[in-house]
Amino acid sequence: MDKRRGSAPAHVDEVGSFDHEVDVLVVGFGCAGAAAALEAAAAGSEVIVLERASGPGGSSAMSGGELYLGGGTPVQQACGFEDSAENMYAYLSAALGPNADDAKIRLYCEGSAEHFDWFTKHGITFNPGMYESPSWMPPTRDGLMWLGENAWPYNEVARAVPRGHRPDAESFGGWLIMERLVAAAGDAGVQTHTDTLASRLVLDETGAVIGVIARKFGKQVSYRARKAVVLTTGGFVDNEEMLLAHAPVLSGHGKVSDGLDDGSGITMGLAIGAAVRRMSNTQIALSVVPGMICRGMLVNTLGQRFINEDVYPGLASVAAVRHQEGRCWVIIDQQGFEEMPEADRWGVRPSHVCESVAELEQELGMPAGALETTIATYNEHAANGEDPYFHKSSTWLRPLEGPFAAMDPSTAFPAVVGEGGGSGHGISGFTLGGLHTTVDGEVVDLAGDVIPGLYAAGRASAGMHGDGYISGTSLGDGTFFGRRAGRAAAAH
Amino acid sequence: MDKRRGSAPAHVDEVGSFDHEVDVLVVGFGCAGAAAALEAAAAGSEVIVLERASGPGGSSAMSGGELYLGGGTPVQQACGFEDSAENMYAYLSAALGPNADDAKIRLYCEGSAEHFDWFTKHGITFNPGMYESPSWMPPTRDGLMWLGENAWPYNEVARAVPRGHRPDAESFGGWLIMERLVAAAGDAGVQTHTDTLASRLVLDETGAVIGVIARKFGKQVSYRARKAVVLTTGGFVDNEEMLLAHAPVLSGHGKVSDGLDDGSGITMGLAIGAAVRRMSNTQIALSVVPGMICRGMLVNTLGQRFINEDVYPGLASVAAVRHQEGRCWVIIDQQGFEEMPEADRWGVRPSHVCESVAELEQELGMPAGALETTIATYNEHAANGEDPYFHKSSTWLRPLEGPFAAMDPSTAFPAVVGEGGGSGHGISGFTLGGLHTTVDGEVVDLAGDVIPGLYAAGRASAGMHGDGYISGTSLGDGTFFGRRAGRAAAAH
Secondary structure, three states: OOHHHOOOOEEHHHHOOOOEEEEEEEEOOOHHHHHHHHHHHHOOOOEEEEOOOOOOOHHHHOOOOOEEOOOOOHHHHHOOOOOOHHHHHHHHHHHHOOOOOHHHHHHHHHOHHHHHHHHHHOOOOOOOOEEOOOOOOOOOOOOEEOOOOOOOOHHHHOOOOOOEEOOOOOOOOHHHHHHHHHHHHHHOOOEEEOOEEEEEEEEOOOOOEEEEEEEEOOEEEEEEEEEEEEEOOOOOOOOHHHHHHHOHHHOOOEEOOOOOOOOHHHHHHHOOOEOEEOOOOEEEEEOOOHHHHHHOEEEEOOOOEOOOOOOOHHHHHHHHHHHOOOOEEEEEEHHHHHHOOHHHHOOOOOOEEEOOHHHHHHHOOOOOOHHHHHHHHHHHHHOOOOOOOOOOOHHHOOOOOOOEEEEOOOOOOOOEEOOOOOEEOOEEEEEOOEEOEOOOOEEEEOOOOEEEEEEEOHHHEOOOOOOOOOOOHHHHHHHHHHHHHHHHHHHO | OOHHHOOOOEEHHHHOOOOEEEEEEEEOOOHHHHHHHHHHHHOOOOEEEEOOOOOOOHHHHOOOOOEEOOOOOHHHHHOOOOOOHHHHHHHHHHHHOOOOOHHHHHHHHHOHHHHHHHHHHOOOOOOOOEEOOOOOOOOOOOOEEOOOOOOOOHHHHOOOOOOEEOOOOOOOOHHHHHHHHHHHHHHOOOEEEOOEEEEEEEEOOOOOEEEEEEEEOOEEEEEEEEEEEEEOOOOOOOOHHHHHHHOHHHOOOEEOOOOOOOOHHHHHHHOOOEOEEOOOOEEEEEOOOHHHHHHOEEEEOOOOEOOOOOOOHHHHHHHHHHHOOOOEEEEEEHHHHHHOOHHHHOOOOOOEEEOOHHHHHHHOOOOOOHHHHHHHHHHHHHOOOOOOOOOOOHHHOOOOOOOEEEEOOOOOOOOEEOOOOOEEOOEEEEEOOEEOEOOOOEEEEOOOOEEEEEEEOHHHEOOOOOOOOOOOHHHHHHHHHHHHHHHHHHHO
C-alpha cells in the first residue's frame, strides 16, 4: 500500500466487490461504539463493529468507570440529593468551559436521568451510597461521589449536588460497563470483527461515505455500509507525532488509554475534508492525593498557592501543569497527614520533612520567606475559617503547624487511577479534541456541511468539552452521543 | 458553486482550459509571498502573485516592521554587539519553545546575517542606533532594540544581544518593507493579479497540485502552475469560527491583521489532506506599557506577581492572558510614573491612585494584606537590588513608595502597536498555527509525505514557533522561509 494513501479515502470504483455488507458499520468497540451499535440495532439495523484489538473494550474497559450523570438519578435520590437538568447544566457549563459546546451540554443534561436508566437496563448497577471524601477514585463501592460541584466558584454557580456515578465494581469499573454493553450488543445481534484495523473510508461518486477499507492479519478487507459509518476509534494520546502537532502538553507524559488511541479515525476523517475542533484540549491528571491537598496546600515553586485545593482534582492538575509549568509542591502538616484515611497514604513518599517552614522552604529552593509568608497568611485566615484568596471550603481550613512535609507530585505519589482508562504517574492524560460533529454525531466538513454517511462519537470527536474537564464526561458523552449517533446512523 | 465544495480541490478534468499559466503561482502578497516571488523570479521562473485585496501588502504592510535578525548584522556591529548564529540559536530556541521547530530555528539563525543583507539589497535600510528602553515599538528611528534577550532566564541561556531590527521609518515600518519588496518584485518581472481570491487548489490525476481556482469580481479565473503553487495567505485570526475551533483564546479580542486573515490557504490545504500543526498557538499582546511594568510591577487579582516584568512584553502578556485569565493590574509608584518618557505616558489613564497600599488593594478588591505582602517583600529585596522570586534586572529594582497607581491593561492603556500588523487595545494577537511544512516550505500531508507541487510560508504555515513568540519572528520567518519556498518551487 502506497504510504501517501495511508489514510486517504478509497473511491468505490477502486474497491470492486465488498467483502462484507451491513446497514451500519461502527469502527471501534469502546463505550461510544457499544452505545452506537446498541441503538442502531435497537432501531432495526444490521450492525457490524470493527475492533482493531483482539477483543472489545478499548480504553473504556480499562477506565475507572466513572459516569457523570445527574438531573435526579435514583442514586442521587437515594442519597438524599435533589437535582435537576437545569442545575446540572449550570454546573457543567461552568466546569467544562469556557468555549464548551453549549448545545451538547444542554442535551446531555436534559437526557441524563434517562441515560442512567439505559445503563441499568443493560445490567450496570450502582450502589446507593455516597462517598464524601475528595478522591480520584473512592476505595469503597459507593455509587456516588463529588466531582467538584461543592467547590468554589462552582458552588455559587449551581446548587452543589454530587454527580459522579460509579458502577458497583471492585476498584476500576470500566470493565463492568463494557462487559455488560458488549453482552447486550451480542444479544441484540451486533456482530463484532476483532483484529480488524480500519484505515480508509470509501466514498461514492458524490463524496458520501459508503464503507471502510480495513486490514485483518495483513489482509485487506472491505466493508460496505448501506446506511452509515460511525467512527468511535478514540483519541490520539498514543500517537506521539499527533500529540506534538496538536497537544504537546501531554507529549512524553503518561497516557491514559489502552495503548491504541492513535487517532486513526480522526485521521481518516481529516483525509476526506472533515473539520476538527479543539485538538489542543486534554484531560490532565497530576498524581496527587486529593484529600491531602485539601488538608494541606498546593504551592508553586515560589511558595505561592494558585487554586482552592478542594476543586475537582483534574482542575487543580490543569492549574499546576498548564499554568505553573507542572512544577509544584504538596505541603501538609503532621496532623493533616495523620488524618488521611490509611488507603490514601499507601505508597505516598514525602521527600522533605522539616520542623519549621523556614527549613522546608530552604530545602525546596524557594526564596527566603516565600513559603513562610504563604503559610502565615493561610493560617491567619484559616483560624477564622476563611480563605479569602481561593475560597477553599471551611471544612478543610485549619492553621497548619509543624512538622511539615513536602511532596513533589511527579515522584511522591502512586499513580492516579481515573475514568479515562489506564493510569499515570506524575502527569498523565488523554486528548479531548477530534472530529467536529453535530449533536447527532454527523461529521461536519471544512465548509460547515454534514458529510453524508459519516458519524463519530467518543474521543474521536470533539465532545461537550471546552477548556475544562470533569471525570465521567468521557464515558458519559461517549455513550450519550454514541447512542444519538447510532440512532441517526440507523435512520440515515 | 456548491457550498460543500467551497474549499475542496478541483480536478484537472473539471477545469478544462486554464485562463492563465505560469511557472510559479504565489497566493497572497504579504511578506512571505513577496519573498517567495522574488526568489522564484531570481531563479528564472515566471511568477504570478494573486492578492485578494486591491493592492499588495497584506498584514505585513500594516505591521510595525520589526524583524528578528542576528548572528552579527552590520547594525548589531555598529551598536557594539557581538553575536553569532550559535548564540542566536540558543536564545531563540528557549524563547520560542517549548516544542519549537528546531530545524527551522537552526536554519533561520545560520542564515540570519545573510537574510539581513537580502533586505538591504532590496532597499530596506536600518539606522545603526540602539534603543535601550523596553518598548513594544520605540518612538525613535533607532534600528535596534531588545526583545527579551537581556531578561532572566534568557540572559543565562545565551549571551544577551539585542536582535530586534527596525527599518528606517517613522513609527510603523511594515509598509516600508512591503513597498520595497513589492517594487523589487515588479522590477524582477513578477506579475500581480489583485482583487483575486483563490479558493480551491487544482489537482492532477496523481494528486499533485497543478493550479488554483480563484474569483475576481465574481467571475471564476483558473491558473495553471507549471512548477508549483506557494500559499502565503496568512493566518486565521479574522475567521471567528476557526478561532473558536482552534485558538479560542483570541476569540472576541483584538485582531492584529489587515482584516483578511481568514485562513483560506490553510483551509485549501486541509481540503486536500494537508497536515496542520499547533493551530492553538497564538501571539498575544496585552496593551501594557513595557517601561511601566518594569518600573512597577504586574500582579494578578490576588496581588501576586507572576513574572519578571522586564521580559519581552509578549511573554508577560501570555503569562497574564493564558495563565492569569487575562486579569491583572499594573502597579506603579509616583516616582516610577514620572520617570517614564513622556511619549510612553500618552493616553495612559490610571484608574486608581491611593496614598497607601492598603487603600489600593481594597479598591482593587484584593484580599486584605495581599498586595501589601507582595510590595513589602518586593521592597525588602529591591533595596538590595535583588528579585529572588522572578529575577527582574537590578536596573529596575527600587523600593516602591506611595502614592501608588493601579491600571487595568484592558482599559488603561492605548493600543499596542506591534509587528504583526494592525494594533489592539486590551488583548490582541494573531495565530501561529498552520500548514505543516518542511524547511523548504513543502506542505506535508497526513501521512507525513510531501504533497507534490504545494508550498507554504508565513502565517499560513506553522513556522519556527513552539509555545513561545518573539516580535519580528513573523516578518522574519515569513520572509526567510518564503524565500526558501520560492527557490524550492522554482526548482520543482
